[in-house]
Amino acid sequence: MTPEEAKAALGPLAVMAGCEAEDARRALAAVLVPDAVVHMAFPFERRAGPEALFDAGFASLYAAFPDLERRETIRMAGRDGAGQMWVGVCGAYVGTFAAPFLGIPPTKRAAAMRFHEFFRVEEGRVVEVQALWDIPELMMQAGVWPLVPPLGREWHVPGPMTQDGLTISGDGARALGIVDDMLTALGRNADGEAAMDLPRYWHPRCAWYGPSGIGTARGISGFRRQHQIPFLNAMPDRRGGVEAGHLFGEGNYVGYTSFAGMRATLSGGGWLGLPPTGAELTIRSLDFWRVEGDLIRENWVLVDMLHVYDQLGVDVFARMEERLG
Numbered sequence: 001m002t003p004e005e006a007k008a009a010l011g012p013l014a015v016m017a018g019c020e021a022e023d024a025r026r027a028l029a030a031v032l033v034p035d036a037v038v039h040m041a042f043p044f045e046r047r048a049g050p051e052a053l054f055d056a057g058f059a060s061l062y063a064a065f066p067d068l069e070r071r072e073t074i075r076m077a078g079r080d081g082a083g084q085m086w087v088g089v090c091g092a093y094v095g096t097f098a099a100p101f102l103g104i105p106p107t108k109r110a111a112a113m114r115f116h117e118f119f120r121v122e123e124g125r126v127v128e129v130q131a132l133w134d135i136p137e138l139m140m141q142a143g144v145w146p147l148v149p150p151l152g153r154e155w156h157v158p159g160p161m162t163q164d165g166l167t168i169s170g171d172g173a174r175a176l177g178i179v180d181d182m183l184t185a186l187g188r189n190a191d192g193e194a195a196m197d198l199p200r201y202w203h204p205r206c207a208w209y210g211p212s213g214i215g216t217a218r219g220i221s222g223f224r225r226q227h228q229i230p231f232l233n234a235m236p237d238r239r240g241g242v243e244a245g246h247l248f249g250e251g252n253y254v255g256y257t258s259f260a261g262m263r264a265t266l267s268g269g270g271w272l273g274l275p276p277t278g279a280e281l282t283i284r285s286l287d288f289w290r291v292e293g294d295l296i297r298e299n300w301v302l303v304d305m306l307h308v309y310d311q312l313g314v315d316v317f318a319r320m321e322e323r324l325g
Contacts, residue, residue, distance in 0.1 A: 003077035003250055004169070006085045006121040016070035021062035025054045031119075031126050038129045039259040041284075042307040043102070043317075053129065064106065065095035070115075073159030074288050074300070076168045076255055077121075078176075078248030086248050087119045088255035090165070090288050090300050092156075097138070103317055104138050105324065111141045112156055114211075116286035116302045118246070118257035130257045132286050132302040137212035139320060145213075146319035147309070148273035151226040152208075152215025160290055160298060161207075165253075172249025175291035179254040182296065183242040198224070203295040213272065213305045234271035235264035235281070245285075256287040266312070274312065281311050 012030040015023050028050040032038075038047040044056045062068050074090035097111035113134055120128035139145045140154055159165050182201040198220045208217040210227060217226040232238075245258025262283045269276045284304035289296050309316050 001085055001121065001124075003085075003087075005124070006077040006087050007075060009121050009124050009126065010075075010087055010089070010119060013070070016068075018067075018069050021059065024058055024062065025051075028054055028058070032129070033125045033127055036127050036129060039131065040129075041132045041135065041304045042310055057133070060101060061093065064097060064099045064101035065093065065111075066098055068093060068095040072166060074165035074168070074253065076172075076248075076250040076253045076288070078172055078250045078255070080246040080248045082246075084246065085121045086246055086255065086257065087121060088248075088257065088286075088288060089115075089117045089119070090159075091115055093133070097141070101138060102135065103321060104135075104142050105144065107142050111138060113138050114157060114302060116257075116288070116300070118255065118286060120246075130259050130286065132284065132304055134212050134302055136305050136316075139316075140212055144320050144323055146316060146323045147213065147314075150210075150213055150215035151230070152210055152217045152222075154212060154215045157209045157216065157300065162290070168251045168253050170251040172251055172254065174249075175252050175254050175289070176247065176249030178291050178294065179249070179256075179289050179296065180242065180247060183247075183256075186238075198228075201296055203292060203297045206296060207298050209298070209300045211301060211303045211305055214303070230270040230272075234266055234268040234274070234276070236268065238262050238264040252291045254287075254289045254291065256285070256289075258286070259284050261285060272308075277312065279312055281308060283308060 012027040015027050032050040034049050036049055038053045047053055047056050071094050072089055072091040077087045079085050092112045092114050094112045097107045099106050115133050117131040119126045185197045202220055208223045214227055217223040240262045244260040245256055247256045264281055266279045267276050286302050288300040290298040306316055
């Protein structure tokens with residue numbers, strides 16, 4: 001199977017650019033095998049098959065957004081180190097936030113929720129899904145985010161500045177090698193600014209589009225101040241990373257998905273305003289990188305933030321309800 005053939009297997013999902021809920025249900029059934037393994041963001045968690053995927057997440061999403069549109073900004077495909085074929089899709093669910101979603105009060109206005117969705121394809125059908133929805137983004141748009149403000153910029157994250165995210169093609173080996181080397185540097189457990197050896201891998205004008213709750217950082221200095229240093233200082237024993245997930249490249253793009261995720265001990269303070277509790281965390285992260293020349297220029301990152309807080313015993317939804325009174 002070629003990357004183009006794998007992407008074509010997702011063809012029925014095109015209807016979700018603007019359709020009714022039942023049309024979306026049928027599209028998912030056409031793409032996924034009946035017993036497909038589905039990993040979703042907290043609180044949806046693991047499901048099995050397209051019906052469970054629809055009933056768990058999409059049914060309530062369509063109820064909240066009656067004019068829901070699935071807008072893609074990146075679609076890429078490639079084989080991971082084990083030879084498995086993955087299709088990665090980056091974008092946002094957009095529409096009128098007309099009714100509550102997971103208890104988040106509707107704004108009655110246009111709203112958007114980022115998604116990163118990865119599909120493992122075998123013989124023309126999807127057998128596994130790993131997907132994160134940026135639910136905190138909706139909380140922020142509704143004015144009910146109940147935790148600390150992010151260090152980075154919260155905004156509607158753009159697609160690639162090159163505007164080629166939906167026409168990606170070609171051998172991704174070179175881009176994959178650059179990102180793989182950068183991730184290897186991340187795992188060396190160096191302290192503070194020494195970690196990741198940023199100038200070696202990242203463009204001076206790089207953009208790091210983090211999840212809501214962390215936000216977007218601009219340039220190497222912005223990335224260091226608004227995410228990297230607090231994150232690494234809080235969890236110096238981080239482990240897992242690339243070997244725990246699926247990394248693949250196509251053209252100038254690289255995708256990564258992992259529900260095993262990075263594992264770390266929250267032994268230092270400063271990240272997300274959290275104290276050094278000593279808790280063991282598993283961090284789910286789904287990423288896209290765009291390489292320009294020999295350097296990473298853009299990085300789209302979603303982390304299952306609600307899952308992080310749940311592992312620390314923080315019920316974000318309960319705190320939201322308290323804020324609503």
